[in-house]
Amino acid sequence: MPMDLSRFHATFLAESREGLDAMEAGLLDIESGRADAETIHTVFRAAHSIKGGASTFGFSEIAALTHVLETLLDEMRAGKRAPETESLSALLASVDVLRALLDVAERGGEADHASVQATQQRLENVLSGGAGAPTPAKAAQAAAPAAAEPTGWNVVFKPHPSMFMSGNDPLRILRELQRLGDARTECHFDRLPGFADMDPFEVRLWWEVSIDGALKKAQVEDVFSWVEDECDLEITPQKSMTVAAPPPAAAPAPQPVSAAAEPQQVSPQPSDTPPVAAAASAGGATEGTLRVQVSKVDALINLVGELVITQAMLKQAGSELEPASHERLLAGLVQLERNTRDLQEAVIGIRMLPVGSVFSRFPRLVRDLSTRLNKQVRLKTVGEATELDKGVIEKIADPLVHLVRNSIDHGLETTEERRAAGKPESGNITLAASHQGGHIVIEVADDGRGLNRERILRKAQERGLQIPENASDSQVWELIFAPGFSTADQVTDLSGRGVGMDVVRKNILALGGEVGIESHTGKGTKITVRLPLTLAILDGMLVQVGGETFVLPLGFVIEALQPQSENVRTVQADGRVLKVRGDYLPLFSVARLYKIEEKAANEPMVVVVESDGKRLALEVDALLGQQQVVVKNLEANYRRIPGISGATILGDGRVALIVDVGGLARGVSNQASAS
Known part of the structure; x- marks a missing residue:
């Protein structure tokens, strides 16, 4: 039964987009003169990985475009072509087209085939010498006598034992070689262990293949493009009428961008991770990564949010207990609060990106x-x-x-x-x-x-x-x-x-x-x-207004104080200001702002908040303390309320509204402008 590769598409698409980002950044560095040989190699490897994945999953249009793109980059890294403006512009344009093709592969729809063809033709024109002067390396290459094509290629293909674990199949690669020409294959069994030690998840066979035909080495290398870091590979020409090129007479050969023109074994790059894997980098001191669906992380954050609410309920219930007779239980609740906050920060950290x-x-x-x-x-x-x-x-x-x-x-x-x-x-x-x-x-x-x-x-x-x-x-x-x-x-x-x-x-x-x-x-x-920093959780100051509890986001709170009557002034009929260290701040009753029945407070408190450089004083009945709260979207669950940015559930199960301090500050500013 053939393997269903569609379930790996999401990983391929995500890694390909990362590869395109790396390509774009590298090309811009090359254009600005900040690049070195490693930059060009990184761009090449990104294109190489995208091409290999596209070929594996049947995205032929992506594979065809990246093949031409890769050829141009290969000439640059081998020092055969200078990275002039036209070639870099063509490469950057191809990045845009590839992004669009990935979007089509993900969401469906019809690709802009005309744009793809035009971009591919532009790259081919650059390759054929339609833009940019030849570099010294190309001039020397043109002056040298042409070498005859070999009559075929000998391939030694030794997969690493772990190749199956990445989802790659050596037999598929051998079938691809058969399609190139007349191929003779010999299988070797000398790496097989004893029957008792055999592991069906390890590759222990290796092959020698002779392919006849006028093929370019790149055609044979392309077959192994997706597994070149997971095997030992030798590709040598069969005997041919080769004419040796004379060495350059005077001028030394230009310093190539890459160390050698022939492909070499290199350390695996993150972008080379096959999409069938879970994208975990292994070995040494390298820190592993794991791709997880965002919906799973969101579900985890919601569960932690519910845990925070439950912990707040237990804390409130514990506050009513006698400390002397429930010492161990109260100590456990303190530890639970500490662990819950640590867990909260760790889970939120999963969603944090630079x-x-x-x-x-x-x-x-x-x-x-x-x-x-x-x-x-x-x-x-x-x-x-x-x-x-x-x-x-x-x-x-x-x-x-x-x-x-x-x-x-x-x-x-x-x-x-x-x-x-x-x-x-x-x-x-x-x-x-x-x-x-x-x-x-x-x-x-x-x-x-x-x-x-x-x-x-x-x-x-x-x-x-x-x-x-x-x-x-x-x-x-x-x-x-x-x-x-x-x-x-x-x-x-x-x-x-x-x-x-x-x-x-x-x-x-x-x-x-x-x-x-x-x-x-x-x-x-x-x-x-x-x-x-996050839309899920915030640190807030809980205040009591009438019979309701409100949350003031702690990031906006400057200070809390008990105002003296001589510092309160009435302006413009019913407006009030509060003198705080020489400055007069607009003073508002939160109860009046939200039309809540006011209760006579013996000593009302004032919280000074600041948003966008504007400070104002909010009068409340009492301060209930600071608490980390889980933000619930009020608009999605009810409707939008002016002056309210969200809601949360308190430890006793009641709903508390989160004050939109920024909205209040803007409203005060607009009133001042209108007056």
């Missing part, structure tokens, strides 16, 4: 946009190792792409404008990530012209937007977040369509984050995005 997985897509974006706009742009990334929840990473990518596009299109000047302003001709875009408390902060900064205050105000007046009197710069910058707002005079595929910063803010707010702008004329603009 933000560099998002940053890695921007070198290509910057390269393409700067070329289209005829601008010189340098991209700098900082803090790529900063970790963020996978769910947040997936959703923040598109807003960041829009911000970077805006920085290049609107922010950075042309080369002539920068020269006239006394700036370096190359503009700078900086992507930086860092941890601040329980949040991650991502900054997109440029050293361009900065926001044009007068132009924004003029466009806002034309659109009938409400503009505060004597508006500060920060209030003016807020106007660009209005729906449909754009200062572009012409509509292009990059800007001017009125779908921009408002969508960016909406997507960031949906993640429980914030976005702010800082800009200086002639010096540039910095956009700061503040996001929660």
Whole structure:
């Protein structure tokens, strides 16, 4: 019964996408002059692995394109071709087409065959010498007498004993050799152990194969492309009329990019892991990895969340017990709380990914946009190792792409404008990530012209937007977040369509984050995005309001205090402010904000919170303490409630609402602007 390979498709697709990311990064390094021989070899190996997997699983269009791509890369690593602009552009274009083909393989649908053919033809044109001057190695090769093709090849194929464990079948490889030409195969049994020691999961046979025909060595090597790291392999030519080429006369041979032109045994790379395996790297000090479906991790996080709720219930029940007579039980509950938190952090850590997985897509974006706009742009990334929840990473990518596009299109000047302003001709875009408390902060900064205050105000007046009197710069910058707002005079595929910063803010707010702008004329603009580390769990301060309990995310809390009556002032009829160390902060009753029946508190408390640089004071009846809570999506289970970002279940089984501090701060700011 033939093996069903479709169940391994997901692994192949995931590893192929990783390979394409590595290829794109390597090609950009080569283009910028930062590459070495190892970089070119890494790009080649990625293409080689994708081709082998595509051939194994029957994705013929992917295999055909990567075969041409691999041939071009092989010439580069052997020093036969210089990595000139046209060949690198063709290789980068092929990466885009391969990504699209992988999407089709995963989701179904019809591939863009015309685009695939055009890209393949472009690569073949480069290979045939249609672009770029020949390198010295190619010139010497052309001057040398041509060697006759061998009449056939002798192959010694000795699989490693563990080949079966990767899902590869030596017999399939032998059948592939039979298709190349007239093949004579001899099987050897000298590695077989005694009958009692035989293991059906180990390969102990090996073969010698003689193939007759005018074949190129690459055709024979392709058969073993997926198992070359899992076998000992020798491919030697049969006797032929070979004319030896004379050595070069004067000039020394160019230094090749790779150590040798002939394929050699190399250490397995992560991208070479066959898709049939669970992707665990073995041996030495290398840390193993295991591919697990995201749905399984999410289910584990949900179970841990329920465990946290149960632990909170036990803690609350234990607080009612007599300590002296239940000492061991209470000590166990303390240990349970500690273990639960450790387990929680470990499970959340499984979903944490370095933000560099998002940053890695921007070198290509910057390269393409700067070329289209005829601008010189340098991209700098900082803090790529900063970790963020996978769910947040997936959703923040598109807003960041829009911000970077805006920085290049609107922010950075042309080369002539920068020269006239006394700036370096190359503009700078900086992507930086860092941890601040329980949040991650991502900054997109440029050293361009900065926001044009007068132009924004003029466009806002034309659109009938409400503009505060004597508006500060920060209030003016807020106007660009209005729906449909754009200062572009012409509509292009990059800007001017009125779908921009408002969508960016909406997507960031949906993640429980914030976005702010800082800009200086002639010096540039910095956009700061503040996001929660995870969407599943947060540290919160529990407060009592009337008969209800609310959760204030601890990352927004500055301090808690008991206000003195002389520090409270009434403004504008029913508005109030609280004097805190010389500053007057807007003071709000949480009970009134959420229309809860107020209970007379003897000594009300105030919690000072801050969001996006705006501080306000929230009046509550009592502080109940700090607690790590599991966030439940209120909108998915009920409906969206203004001023509420989610809900959680307390230890006594009651539901507590999580306050949207950012939304409250923005509401206060809008009220101040309107007044």
